[in-house]
Structure formats: structure tokens, C-alpha cells
Amino acid sequence: VGKTTLAQLVYNDESRIKQHFNMKAWVCVCDEFDVTRITRAILESATEKPCHLENLELLQVSLKKELNGKKFLLVLDDVWNKNYTDWYVLKKPFSAGAKGSKIIVTTRNKDVAFIMAGGTLPFNDLKHLSDDDCWLLFEKHSFENTNTGHQPKLESIGRKIVKKCKGLPLAAKTLGGLLRCKVEEDEWEDILNSELWELPAEESDIMPALKLSYHHLPTHLKRCFAYCAIFPKDFEFEQEDLVLLWMAEGLLQQSKGMRKEMEDLGRVYFSELLSMSFFQQSNGYKGRFVMHDLINDLVQCVAGDISFKLEDDRQNGTLEKARHSSYARTQYDDGSKKFEAFYKVKALRTLLSLPLRGLYGDRISIPMSLQDLLPKLSFLRALSLAGYCIKELPDSIGDLK
Template sequence: MAEALVGGAFLSAFLQVFFDRMASREVLDFFRRRKLNPESLRKLRTTLLYINAVLNDAEEKQIKNPAVKKWVNELQDTAYQAQDLLDVITTDASRYKLETELEMCKSKVRSFNLTSLSSYNRRIEPKLEEILGRLESLAKERDILGLKEGGGEKPSRKWQTTSLVEESSVYGRDDDKFSIIKLLQANDGSGDNISVIPIVGMGGVGKTTLAQLVYNSELLMGLFDVKAWVCVSQEYDVLRITKSILQAVTPSTSDSDNLDLLQVGLKNSLIGRKFLIVLDDVWSDNYADWEAILIVLKSGAYGSRIIVTTRRRSVALTVRTGTVPTFHLMPLSDEDCWLLFAKVAFANIDTQEYPELELIGKKVVKKCNGLPLAAKTLGGLLRVKLDPKEWVKILESNIWNFSDSESGILPALRMSYYYLPSYLKPCFAYFSIFPKNFKFKKEQLVLLWMEEDFLLSTKTENLEEVGSGYFDELVSRSFLQQLGGRNIRYVMHDLLHDLAKYVSGEFCFRMEGNNSDGLSEKTRYFSYSRRKCDAYERFEALHKAKGLRTFLQSSNVLAAHGYLNNNVIPNLLPALRSLRVLSLFSYCNLTELPDMISTLKHLRYLDLSHTAI
């Protein structure tokens, strides 16, 4: 897989696919043969590159600046239009190349190449100029908005953790704490001086808190000669990690930035000493990064231990030693989540004095889905607010309506998204068109991503292999969880689904019932839950989404017999000329498709399985 910048903006990967297609020999040759203005193509690329340079800065600033958010949305909408136009040109170029290579009837080739030249150009060039005009206008606004090249704040600097913990505010982790302590006390049987215990779990589940509880446990008193806590975070800086450990294990401090001197000093300081080191929030699964620290720590005495907390299973596989298992931290029970929520929300007030609030509060807690971070955040929003209306408001609202100042969960979850490589961001956002708790098949998602142009091509892998790698990476980063059973399925946590919905904005829309509020002309990806009988009126609002790319039936439970009125598809398709994905899965009464299906130049994915066709 091609290495991509971690933390790249959502549109960066989208534009990379666009640039690759624009530079293809077929497109360039077609422009030359059709006598289309090559200057327009060059200006289009130059303008997009100029805008692309500030996308990281824009992605962050749009959170608090509505003007930047509007700019980003307009840019994405225009980029979609540009890609649609380029797809038409690419399709025509491929068709011309195929006809030529197969040496078909000369009249057909001549008809396509010469007779329709002027009319074809009259249709294409104005659209190209219109898109270019919009992009040039957006390029001017980039400077007015103060967007900077290479911008984008590094959230890791704001989220440094320490070893301190308030144990009275932790619930439901006693068993987990004792399990880790047993691993620290046990002999892993590897014969090495040190062993590594990886703690893996999704963002907000309490990995750092568990490590803090263990680090400060009285049960470990006297077991280790020295202890050190290092918050690693996104940037794996060997110099900083070395210096932090050295400062913890020796009374003398060093201002040197000479890595060799620091590592020799740390090695000498650890000889014959049994240590416990916590490396919190590790993201890098590069073995060379890990080895650069491990080579120094191996000088510690037998029985030394390292705890690594991470969201990525691949990190755990990189750092684990001997037979020590990876510890997978699970969400809290609703009961423990409620205790945590109540402690924050009620402060020192007895909950039994407010039975109505307790009833509402327990419903709020169910929204937390076992995430301590969510429970604390929502509890903080309701802290000592005794008006039931306030609680109902939170119960019925979406956490993404909270501002940064009101909710710590947004920065925490957004950090997970912000640090995704740019090529994974469109794939993650796409999950928002599926219902919550939907059970995903890996193969299905990979095919959909492929047809949506989310996958970056490489010289060594085909697109399905690339997509499989993307999916595995999202699993590794705890964005998806594998379910048990014979048929492998995956599910996304509700809060992460909310995050996907938040970042996808108005470009993704899922219809439940007949509610089409939120569907707009910018909507590109659409899904719906199938009912026993779906009439055309249910989908009529789709006519405003003329650039729609996906029409997908997706629900966890299918009706026993599904019917799609015969007038739905014939009435919709003329308005949805940009469709790439059309799923009519399991409509048992569907016996034929209208002839105009052949005019959908962009269509790549057509699912007619379990129909009467």
C-alpha cells in the first residue's frame, strides 16, 4: 500500500484518484484527438493543487468557523462535479480506444471521432469551464479565509496523559486491573529480561485509566525498582521517549538532544534494575521505531515489564513478547456506566431524591454504549442541572450538536478521525449510510469502495487487495469490531457511527421511514431501509440530488417479501444520471429493468441478487 500522510484531509485522497485519472494516457490522447482545449485540463489541475495545499488547515478550522465549513462543502461538491465530468470523458476515451483496437466498422469509428466532434465539444467544454470557474473562485477565497499551506493543529500536544488517577471515579475495572497485575507478576516463559503487555481498545474505552490504576496499585509496591510513564501519542519520537524515561529513572536530568548519549545513559541507568514502564497511546506499528527503544530497555533486570496502550491491534502484534497475550479492553456494563455518569452528573446529591432524573439518566447512559469517556462527558453536561427538561434535551439530541466547549467527547473521537490517513477517511465516512449495528461483510464494503473511487491504485496490488488492506486497517484501529460466528461479520460502535455521520455531512443521507429532511442537492450517497412495499412517492425527493452516486438498500432485517412499485426505477433513473452504485437486492417482484439503464455511463455496481430477474 502506498504510504500516505497520516492526518491528511478527507479530500486529499479523493483528489489523488482524480489526478491519476486526469493524467492517464487515454484521457490525454482523447483530449488531443477531440481537439479539446488542453489548457483547461492544465488549469484544472493547477487550481486543485493550489487548493489541496490548504486542506489540512481547512479540515480543522471548519469545526469552529462556519465560513470555512461552507468553503469545504462547496469545494467537495465542485470536486464531485469535476470527477463526474472526467468520468464521462474517460468512458468515451475507453470506448474510442476499444473500437479502434478491435478494428470495428470504419463508419462507426469515423462517426464517433469526426461527425460528432463539434457537438461533443460544445457539450463538454462549457461544463469544464464552469467547473474551472467555480474552483478559481474557491481558490481566491482560500486566501481571504486565511487558510495556510501545511496547516492543521497537532491535537496530540493537547492530550498528554500522566500516571495520576482518581480511583474513586473509576467503575467496573477491578477485574481488568487484577488481570493486568497478574500478568505483571507472572513469568512469561520467554527467557527475556523484559516482557510487554499490550492493552488494546477503541478510543474512549478507558485504556489509559486502566494503565493508571495498575501503575499506582499498592499490590505492585516493592515489585519494581523504578517506574516511568510516557505519553507517546501520534508522533513516535525516539528522542523524546528516551529522555522521558531517563528523567524518570535517574535523579540527574539532561538537556542534551544527542540521542546516542541519552540512550547510553539510559542503558547504564537500567542495568540490574527491574522496571515498569508505561508507553501510553502508541500508534506506530513500525518495528524499526519499536526496536530503537527496545534495544535500550533490554538492559533492565529480569522481570522488567512494559505496558503499551493502543487503539491498533497491529501495534500489539509488533510489541508483544513471548506468550504474554494481548489484553482487549471491553466497554463497561450499563450499570457501571450509570455509576460513573451519576457521580459526575449529581456531584454529592443523592440520586434517589430525584427519581425522574434517574429514570432519564439511565436512558442517557444507554447512549454511551459502555464508553466511560462518553458517560463522563454527558454527565458533565448535566452536572447539578435539576430541571428534567434539560435532561430530556440531552436524551433526544445528538452528541454532535454539542460545541467543543461543552463536550470533551468530540475532541477525543475527532482526534481518532483526524489522525486517520487521508485514504481511509472517505471509506470511514461511507459507513454513515448504513444503519447503526449493521453487520458488515468485508467483501461487500471493499467492492463498494472500489466502485466509489475511494481506493488508491498501486503497482503491486489490485484494487480489491488495496480495499482489503484498508478494511483491515480500520479493524486494527478499533473503528470496526469483528463478531463471532461461522460467517465473519463486523460492526461499528454507535458513537463511531455518529462520528462517521458527522464528518460525512450532507453528502451522505440515510432514509428511515419517509423522512427526507436533510436530503439536498449536494447528497451523493443514499441508502434506505426496505419496507414490505416501497412506492415511488417515498423516493420522490431524490430528484433534487441530481449528482447522486449511490442508491443502496441496506437494513439489518429484510421484510419477508419486498415489493418495489414498478414505476420507481423508471421514474428515478432519468434524474440520477451520475449513479455508480444501484442496489435492488431482494426485491422479489422485480422482473426487468428499463432500457435506459444502458445510458448510465457511471454505473459500475448493479446488485439484482434475490430478485425475479
């Protein structure tokens, strides 16, 4: 309910932050509470420099030196871990900071908030937006600079849609962005009266609204969005990289009479998805983008069997249908059976090597097991071996189309 957005407003208020703090750092924690990875990420965010240390003790010594005597602001976003011992180990270097340092934690779990607050510090339980506030957010994205008084019927329908958003900001933003380009009353009525509102909400009330936003996307944007299911949660990507992947897969389609360069057309697609909140700018690195974790849940749902991430362990007999995949490279891949699942995929078109969060792979060689696999993937259109230490390409690359 806007936890991350609220933390971002504080974190990005440069004038006030500089008045009160000597340094700041933002780390997205997500499902896996890996103390080593998080410590490295804090150090990198605080120093704005890459760190190749892999030993936790050395990392904590470095972080302690960096924080020593400084008043810092640290944001730990989207924490799920309930293990107090992990939190106790992580926070050891923080004691070196000056008095007045602050740590902001966002979580959807009250038990996590209680543990990290030590049972004594207060925590804020954000409530859903009121209908009026939710309308203001929806109005900002759907009408933009247009005066709603000039479109009373659309405003009336819009307010009914907002009630169905149940005070959830992401639902209001996404649906508002979708309707910004729709000016006919029947198009708004279709959203209001859709049966998708009645879908089971599962773990989140927001999913029906997000599925509705996806359902009403134009076909070309549906395909481009679904392709993004190969990205894990909190993965940061660049616009140009994603546009090139869309191009390789043939997802960019020129309309009759259109004479745009393919890259420019891809940037238009990207901007449209960004404007509808399917993508958002990364808080950590300028020029990079992420998907909200609930949007990532949505893309996994709509992509179905066409995409899979190797770490998801989807050995359920559906890999034969997969067309796009990614995996997190590690220094332990060589000699492992990690890549055996790819032999089940008959027509893989995309294979991406992605960095394990917080791990730099510029000293990792291409595993022999991966080199043996590549000649079998004769349908590949996009292959990324980024992050490996490559002195020469294996001969098998030449066998690919």
C-alpha cells in the same frame, strides 16, 4: 464503558456457555424497540435460521416452542426503551424456558435498567477504567508485541494520552490502534497536544478522542471511512461488499510503483480500519462487521452533507450536495412518496437498498416510483437493488452510464 464488550466475553465463552445453557441468542436492539422485529431476531439468532413470519402472535408461538424446557442465555444489547408495556409483551415467550435461564441487558440509561430489572433485580453500573487498566488496553493496541521498555519516551507520552481518554475503553483502543504505526515522538506529541481534546464533548466524553483518531488518519482512509456514513447503526456489512463499493467510487488509489490488485488494496484499507477499531466483527454473524454506535455517530459527523440515509429525514436544503445514499426497503414502498427526496439530489453516485432490520425482502418487487427515478440518476456509480424479487431489469437501467 465496555458494556457490550463485557457481554460479548460472557456470550462467546463457548465451553462455559455449553455447560450451563442449551441455547443462546444475541440481539442488538438500539433506538427502536420494535417488539415484532426483536422477537423475530431472537428466534433467528437462537435457531440460526431465517424467519419470514411477520405476525407477532405467530412469532411468539414459534419462539415459545423453541425455548420450551430449554435453559437459554439471551443478550439484549443497547436498549433505550422505557416503555414497560413493550418489555412485558416481548418477554411473554421467555416463561417457557427452563429454570436457570438468563437474560443480559446492556443500556446507557439507568431508568431502562430499572424497568427491565423489575425494580428488584440488581444491575451493574460499570465504571470508567482506572488509568492503569486504561494504559494496559492502550499499550496492547499501540505497542502490540513491542516491549515498551525499549521506547521510554513514547511510553511517557502514551501515559499522558491515556489520562485524556478518561477511562473510556473505546477511546484507548482507537487511539492506540492509530499510534501503532507511528514511531516518531513528534507524531505522539501531536496527538497529546491536539486542540481537538478541548472540543465540547456534547453527549459523550468520548467524541473528542474519536474525532482526534479520525483527524490523524491518512487521507485515503478518511475518505473510505466517511463513505460508511450510508450505513445505519448496527448494520452488518461484509468486507468484500464494502471494498467493491470503494472501488466503484474510485476511493482506492495505487501508490507509485505499487502493483496490487484493487480488491487486495481495498482489503488492506479495510484491515487498517479494523485494526484501529473503526470497524469490529459482528457478534451475530461470522464474516460480517459493524461499527460501534459511537463510531457511527462519528462517521455521520465527519461525512457532513456528502451522505444521507433516507430514513433520517434530512430535508434541510443540503441534499443537493449529497453523493451517497441508502434507504431501508419495505413492502409498503410502492405508491408512496418515499423516493421524492432523491429528485433533489443532483449528482448521486451511490444508491443502496438495505434490509429493514428483521425484514426479509426477497418477496418485494421493485416499486414503480423507484423505477421511474433511476433514469434521472445519471451519475450513479454504484446501485444495489439487493433483496428485491427481480424477474427482469427495468429498461431504464440501460440508460445509466
